[in-house]
Amino acid sequence: MKEWFSDLAGQFRLNFIDGDRWTWLLEGFKMTLIITFFATLIGILIGVVIATVRSTYDKNYESMKKKGGIGFRILSFFNKICGLYLTVIRGTPVVVQLLIMYFIIFASSTNSTMVAIASFGINSGAYVAEIFRGGIMSVDKGQFEAGRSLGFNYIQTMIHIIIPQMFKIVLPTLCNEFIVLLKETSVAGYVGIRDLTKAGDLIRGRTFSAFMPLIAVALIYLAVVIIFTKLVARLERRLRNSDH
Amino acid sequence: MTTDGNALIRVDGLYKYFGSNKVLRGISAEIDKGEVVVVIGPSGSGKSTFLRCLNLLEEPTYGEVWLENRLVTPVDPYLHPEVIEKSKTFGKMLPSFGKEHPSLGEEELKAALIAEIKSKDLLNEKHEGKACKALMKQIYKENSININLARQKIGMVFQQFNLFANLTILDNITIAPMKLLGMGKKEARERAVDLLGRVGLPDKADSYPSQLSGGQKQRVAIVRALAMNPDVMLFDEPTSALDPEMVGEVLDVMKELAKQGMTMVVVTHEMGFAREVGSRVMFIDEGVIMEENTPDKFFSEPENPRLRDFLSKVL
Ligand SMILES: Nc1ncnc2c1ncn2[C@@H]1O[C@H](COP(=O)(O)OP(=O)(O)OP(=O)(O)O)[C@@H](O)[C@H]1O
Ligand SMILES: [Mg+2]
Numbered sequence: 001m002k003e004w005f006s007d008l009a010g011q012f013r014l015n016f017i018d019g020d021r022w023t024w025l026l027e028g029f030k031m032t033l034i035i036t037f038f039a040t041l042i043g044i045l046i047g048v049v050i051a052t053v054r055s056t057y058d059k060n061y062e063s064m065k066k067k068g069g070i071g072f073r074i075l076s077f078f079n080k081i082c083g084l085y086l087t088v089i090r091g092t093p094v095v096v097q098l099l100i101m102y103f104i105i106f107a108s109s110t111n112s113t114m115v116a117i118a119s120f121g122i123n124s125g126a127y128v129a130e131i132f133r134g135g136i137m138s139v140d141k142g143q144f145e146a147g148r149s150l151g152f153n154y155i156q157t158m159i160h161i162i163i164p165q166m167f168k169i170v171l172p173t174l175c176n177e178f179i180v181l182l183k184e185t186s187v188a189g190y191v192g193i194r195d196l197t198k199a200g201d202l203i204r205g206r207t208f209s210a211f212m213p214l215i216a217v218a219l220i221y222l223a224v225v226i227i228f229t230k231l232v233a234r235l236e237r238r239l240r241n242s243d244h
Numbered sequence: 245m246t247t248d249g250n251a252l253i254r255v256d257g258l259y260k261y262f263g264s265n266k267v268l269r270g271i272s273a274e275i276d277k278g279e280v281v282v283v284i285g286p287s288g289s290g291k292s293t294f295l296r297c298l299n300l301l302e303e304p305t306y307g308e309v310w311l312e313n314r315l316v317t318p319v320d321p322y323l324h325p326e327v328i329e330k331s332k333t334f335g336k337m338l339p340s341f342g343k344e345h346p347s348l349g350e351e352e353l354k355a356a357l358i359a360e361i362k363s364k365d366l367l368n369e370k371h372e373g374k375a376c377k378a379l380m381k382q383i384y385k386e387n388s389i390n391i392n393l394a395r396q397k398i399g400m401v402f403q404q405f406n407l408f409a410n411l412t413i414l415d416n417i418t419i420a421p422m423k424l425l426g427m428g429k430k431e432a433r434e435r436a437v438d439l440l441g442r443v444g445l446p447d448k449a450d451s452y453p454s455q456l457s458g459g460q461k462q463r464v465a466i467v468r469a470l471a472m473n474p475d476v477m478l479f480d481e482p483t484s485a486l487d488p489e490m491v492g493e494v495l496d497v498m499k500e501l502a503k504q505g506m507t508m509v510v511v512t513h514e515m516g517f518a519r520e521v522g523s524r525v526m527f528i529d530e531g532v533i534m535e536e537n538t539p540d541k542f543f544s545e546p547e548n549p550r551l552r553d554f555l556s557k558v559l
Contacts, residue, residue: 146406151396
């Protein structure tokens with residue numbers, strides 16, 4: 001027993017203390033959070049725009065088709081682009097998207113962090129867009145009509161009335177998307193980024209012991225996810241109770 | 245498409261189809277300034293649809309809605325007689341049309357041909373020439389009003405209140421005047437507080453809609469519409485979703501409004517309100533106005549058998 005403990009302590013020292021290797025994990029963790037955070041922002045931005053285009057198209061398809069006109073053609077065009085984007089992004093693995101972004105589209109860029117943020121953001125945007133679309137659809141139709149009846153145009157009604165309510169409805173789902181994204185960024189190492197996963201793997205390569213670094217990495221992810229899930233649950237309860 | 249007359253709202257040959265369901269089948273009506281027009285009719289007869297066509301929440305299938313002599317419905321300038329007369333199609337058809345109708349005089353003949361072209365929709369935008377197009381543009385500019393501007397002048401109160409759930413009562417009332425009329429925050433708030441006081445809700449400014457009773461919500465909804473200083477107010481069964489004890493408080497606010505001279509179109513089942521406040525009562529059934537009259541005559545000497553039948557059920 002004593003032997004086992006001293007072995008464990010030795011392993012710990014080897015993997016984390018020697019050469020200050022724990023800072024690798026810390027730096028990696030920071031990188032993971034940075035990528036996740038900014039990718040989420042990009043995802044939300046893309047999501048709002050796409051959800052607005054798609055639900056505008058769905059809502060006005062009938063009445064606008066009849067009249068035709070340039071407005072409808074522009075909207076149709078953007079709606080098609082959005083549809084294509086959703087199909088491609090949701091139909092291919094995120095690692096492949098990341099590799100394509102890094103080695104083909106932004107091959108000339110040396111800032112791999114930026115490329116990763118863009119790549120994960122664009123990926124997340126496709127899922128967030130569908131979350132938002134569901135949210136917009138579930139805002140009571142009367143809210144929209146009340147806005148229009150006061151003289152707000154379509155966009156103003158969306159901005160002042162519908163989208164704020166949509167955010168409230170989808171906030172818990174959006175937080176879950178953040179958790180998913182956090183875990184998905186673990187493939188960033190494919191393009192040479194030292195995120196949390198990569199840091200653990202680097203330690204393993206240096207110390208030739210897998211157990212300690214990989215379990216440590218797993219525990220860190222797990223801790224963040226558990227904490228975040230708790231926060232989301234509390235948020236959900238508060239939203240349900242306040243109801244405004 | 246005429247522009248004479250002084251009606252605040254004029255409806256001309258309004259049709260509304262939902263697919264094959266012909267809900268409105270030719271409604272024409274005028275609503276003058278200061279009038280309180282009460283619309284009654286059986287469930288599903290098209291009362292709400294009629295009201296919602298007035299501010300284009302529903303887009304009419306055919307027909308025109310005018311607000312203060314400006315066309316609210318999308319202009320189809322090709323239906324304008326002057327445009328038709330300037331068109332190439334008209335020029336081409338006139339000689340042969342004259343031969344077909346030798347008995348008509350020149351003016352009559354032109355009018356008949358215009359009617360013919362209008363009804364069969366014979367004009368084609370691409371082939372009608374420059375003069376025709378220029379006139380079209382001019383008519384469009386002179387006669388139409390942007391729908392969002394029109395809606396600023398047409399307040400609407402819904403059966404389900406539709407207060408903005410994400411905003412406080414005060415913000416519900418001030419958002420439109422501030423964003424649309426460019427009113428300053430201070431002025432908008434002062435007006436909102438004043439209006440809330442007048443409907444008996446001076447202490448609800450900072451509440452959220454979910455914290456109010458139905459009657460209170462509806463009074464706020466009326467204030468929200470009033471805050472835009474509308475020229476006319478539309479009410480679609482404003483008391484139908486309320487518990488009976490709250491109906492009175494909302495009707496009182498509406499009566500007060502009527503007394504102050506607000507032009508109102510009210511769809512309701514409250515016959516007492518129609519009698520007391522209405523300047524005119526309209527019976528809509530099967531998508532047409534079957535009868536309209538002053539409240540006195542409407543209730544005491546109904547002519548249409550369907551109206552008599554309806555009144556016998558609701559009175
Ligand atoms: N958006 C819509 N799509 C399809 N059909 C509709 C729509 N709105 C109304 N209708 C149909 O139009 C008809 C008239 O409806 P409307 O709501 O105008 O009646 P109403 O006179 O207001 O009835 P109520 O007294 O029940 O409110 C009904 O048959 C209804 O099913
Ligand atoms: Mg109705």
